[in-house]
Amino acid sequence: MSKTYCPQCEAVINVKDPHEGDSVVCRECGTKLEIISESPFDVDFPLDSDEEWEKETENW
Numbered sequence: 630m631s632k633t634y635c636p637q638c639e640a641v642i643n644v645k646d647p648h649e650g651d652s653v654v655c656r657e658c659g660t661k662l663e664i665i666s667e668s669p670f671d672v673d674f675p676l677d678s679d680e681e682w683e684k685e686t687e688n689w
């Protein structure tokens with residue numbers, strides 16, 4: 630079991646078998662996160678499905 634903390638609300642996030650690139654959802658705040666590193670286990674906001682980024686590209 631790997632453990633890290635939600636970058637949004639700092640709740641503990643446990644993943645039994647993490648793989649880099651997998652998506653996880655924080656049980657506390659519902660934020661969608663992406664596993665950016667398996668060892669050490671770490672998650673961050675996903676880069677490829679960011680809604681604000683999509684909005685910016687529409688204005689180009």
Ligand SMILES: [Zn+2]
Pocket residue numbers: 635636637638639640655656657658659660
């Ligand atoms: Zn959270």
